[in-house]
Amino acid sequence: MSDDDNSPISARAAKQLFAEFKSAPALVLAVSGGPDSVALMWLAARWRRSLARGPELNVVTVDHGLRTEAAREAREVKRLATELGLAHRTLRWRGAKPTTGLPAAAREARYRLLAQAARSAGASHVLTAHTRDDQAETLLMRLLRGSGIAGLSAMARLSMRDGIVLARPLLDVPKSQLIATLKRARIGFVEDPTNRDASFTRPRLRALLPQLAAEGGDIRTFARLSARLARANAAVEVLTDGAERFLRLRDRGPAPQPGVRSFEASSFASLPEEVRLRLLLRAINAHGHEGPPELGKVEALLAALDQAVELSMTGRPRIGANDRTLLKQTLAGALISLAGGRIHIAPAPARRSKAGSRGE
């Protein structure tokens, strides 16, 4: 499918887009009322009608309680869903809303509610209507933040969330085709004004896209770049799995303590930097209790660790040097230390209050 393709999506093309969901028991369609997700609903309904047997389709709209028009938009989605013969639910995001990081908090709440709706409907998948345009914007946002290969891989077609598969069947479809599909079907849709609100990063970047396209970087180029990086990322993940096995096989140390990840420093040092970084990240994610750390902080930790390992391997041995702790740092609720030629990653002890730690 090309970017300048303004042709509606044919029933045959849609059949391919949804083929992998044919034997699912039920699906949740995440529909905001915007053009992309209304097109997803219309395409999925047409596809389902063409099947003798197939999944039950449940349309879900989340009302974040942030815009007054949201309730009306949800009713409009319900009306259309009913016309198409589909079940519809509106779920509300209740509770206090943060003053900063509102889009991220709203997204988090939305995915939580969608996963809950899937569980209660017996659905295996939640389908969203992310398009190739969304993929390009995500890549650009992450590029500006200086993300690594994993972040620049942007959105995956399939991912897991609370035991439910999050699927993005339209990830390689340009938005122009979805709009053309709705026009042909004479279906109306609403445009969320926050999509053009220049106080948010994504709309500002979206506004830059025509200029970048004029320089040759269109959404197809960006989406292709993220697909290439996703491929490279998957390969590095497999290498990291292999490195974990290699470290276990080479390890002549004592049996690992429960709840602590530990590597032989000399074997760890022989691995490529990207793999060392991911091993650290995995161990911190597994044993820390403050969520994933920032990539830059893991890079700084690895640099300090590399230096300490190098010193421990090349420096002059002193009496008792073997057991000395050469590095001790906390990151994202994990305690990382180097002692006795081994790197240990364990849960960090709970932080003491300021008064308790004064003078230490």
Ligand SMILES: Nc1ncnc2c1ncn2[C@@H]1O[C@H](COP(=O)(O)OP(=O)(O)OP(=O)(O)O)[C@@H](O)[C@H]1O
């Ligand atoms: N209020 C909503 N109710 C149900 N589904 C929604 C809602 N908002 C968004 N979605 C689903 O998510 C898709 C992406 O929407 P949008 O691009 O606005 O999300 P976002 O805030 O950028 O977050 P992300 O892209 O990370 O999901 C939509 O196509 C739709 O399938």
